[in-house]
Amino acid sequence: MEQSIKISQKAxxxxxxxxxxxxxxxxxxxxxxxxxxxxxxxxxxxxKDSLQENxxxxxxxxxxxxxxKALIDEFGGFEIQxxxxxxxxxxxVKPDIEPMAGGCAxxxxxxx
Numbered sequence: 001m002e003q004s005i006k007i008s009q010k011a012x013x014x015x016x017x018x019x020x021x022x023x024x025x026x027x028x029x030x031x032x033x034x035x036x037x038x039x040x041x042x043x044x045x046x047x048k049d050s051l052q053e054n055x056x057x058x059x060x061x062x063x064x065x066x067x068x069k070a071l072i073d074e075f076g077g078f079e080i081q082x083x084x085x086x087x088x089x090x091x092x093v094k095p096d097i098e099p100m101a102g103g104c105a106x107x108x109x110x111x112x
Contacts, residue, residue, distance in 0.1 A: 004056075004058060004072075004077040004096075005032065005056065005057075005058035005065045005066075005067060005072075005078050005079075005080075006058075006078070007079070008081065011080045011081055011082040012060060012061045012063070012080075015030075015063075015080070015091060016061070016062075018091075027048050029048070029051055029064045029065075030046045030048060030066070031046060031065075031067065032044055032045075032046055032065065032066070032067040032080075032093055033045060033071070040099070041098075041100060042099050044078065044093035044094075046065070046080065046091075049066065051066055054069050055067065055068060075095035075096060075099070076095065076096035076097040077095070077096040078093055078094065078095055079093075079094045079096070080093055080094075081093075
């Protein structure tokens with residue numbers, strides 16, 4: 001399996017528009033990271049950052065997307081998607097290898 005970071009042109013355009021609206025249009029590097037845990041495993045997000053020594057990097061449309069190589073190894077890579085569904089829309093960071101659901105009592109999965 002190819003380990004990588006991917007982003008569609010639509011997702012890139014929406015992300016650039018969001019950054020511009022937040023007065024962050026000079027952002028040139030975004031990091032993919034684990035932002036928290038949910039019933040179905042880790043949630044991923046992006047944040048402004050800089051390239052680190054142990055990073056995988058992917059340049060697209062003027063922005064460098066980076067993630068720690070250990071995260072890429074564990075999840076096979078990531079795709080940043082722009083999703084429009086049922087009147088809602090937004091950006092979503094999807095791992096290539098779906099995480100194992102950990103669950104919790106409130107999610108009917110049991111705590112570990």
